[in-house]
Amino acid sequence: MTAVPAGLATALTELAGRRPLLVASDYDGVLSPLVGDPSAAVPTPGTGEALARIAGAAGVTVALVSGRGVADLRRVSGWQGPYRWVGSHGAEYDGPLTGELASRRDALADRLAPLVAAVPGARLEVKPASVAVHVRQVADPAAAASLLSAADAAADPSLTKKPGKAVLELAVTDADKGSAVTRLRDELGAVAVVYLGDDLTDEDVFRRLGPADVGVKVGEGETAAGHRVADPDAALDVLRLLGDLLA
Numbered sequence: 001m002t003a004v005p006a007g008l009a010t011a012l013t014e015l016a017g018r019r020p021l022l023v024a025s026d027y028d029g030v031l032s033p034l035v036g037d038p039s040a041a042v043p044t045p046g047t048g049e050a051l052a053r054i055a056g057a058a059g060v061t062v063a064l065v066s067g068r069g070v071a072d073l074r075r076v077s078g079w080q081g082p083y084r085w086v087g088s089h090g091a092e093y094d095g096p097l098t099g100e101l102a103s104r105r106d107a108l109a110d111r112l113a114p115l116v117a118a119v120p121g122a123r124l125e126v127k128p129a130s131v132a133v134h135v136r137q138v139a140d141p142a143a144a145a146s147l148l149s150a151a152d153a154a155a156d157p158s159l160t161k162k163p164g165k166a167v168l169e170l171a172v173t174d175a176d177k178g179s180a181v182t183r184l185r186d187e188l189g190a191v192a193v194v195y196l197g198d199d200l201t202d203e204d205v206f207r208r209l210g211p212a213d214v215g216v217k218v219g220e221g222e223t224a225a226g227h228r229v230a231d232p233d234a235a236l237d238v239l240r241l242l243g244d245l246l247a
């Protein structure tokens, strides 16, 4: 167990009495350590219990806000909790997406597949509203960079580019996590929001947080978040502290 940074602990203590409260988090790299195979990204042990405890506090809503599709997020996490499940970077907000996006996504996947197949270790992930080109397991950094450039060049202007950690995602919607969390905040009438995230797509949320909110960047890199912790283990410590404060 690591100590939660003092400034963050103080901010959470100040926020803990406010209701309604929204506690939202990204999944990969925050609630689950990054691994080579996206389908094997299980939660950090103890994280499900920490989230369930927070969700059990009166007036508190827990939301999982992921780039993954909701069905995939449920499967990979193994969680069933009473959470708000927001997937596909916010495109899946009220439930599964309609089928009309699927044909555009499939055509995109067909265009990208030969590029990915030509690079050993690269992986194509077809998701509800996007296609992701993963290079985490490409041994040659030049080949990885070149594949990401080629995928970027293959994107027509109707697509939304979402670069992330060893990945470039091309989305057939312009949804973003910042809009999704703002919509949740408004819907719940939340007077404060806690958000944890590790990647570029999470910056859309951090940029929209206000002075009453607490944003926590997990890991390195530039951020608009007011607080930072080192890794998913430290993120778990934040959730455990928040659970204690809300109890």
Ligand SMILES: O=P(O)(O)OC[C@H]1O[C@H](O[C@H]2O[C@H](CO)[C@@H](O)[C@H](O)[C@H]2O)[C@H](O)[C@@H](O)[C@@H]1O
Pocket: 026, 027, 028, 029, 033, 034, 035, 036, 037, 038, 039, 041, 065, 066, 067, 068, 125, 127, 132, 134, 136, 164, 165, 166, 167, 169, 199, 201
């Ligand atoms: O918004 P998130 O919940 O963080 O999802 C972002 C993307 O996460 C996954 O990719 C990332 O995690 C993989 C497993 O650890 C890792 O192999 C990959 O390099 C990371 O980019 C997921 O596969 C994507 O679909 C999500 O958009």
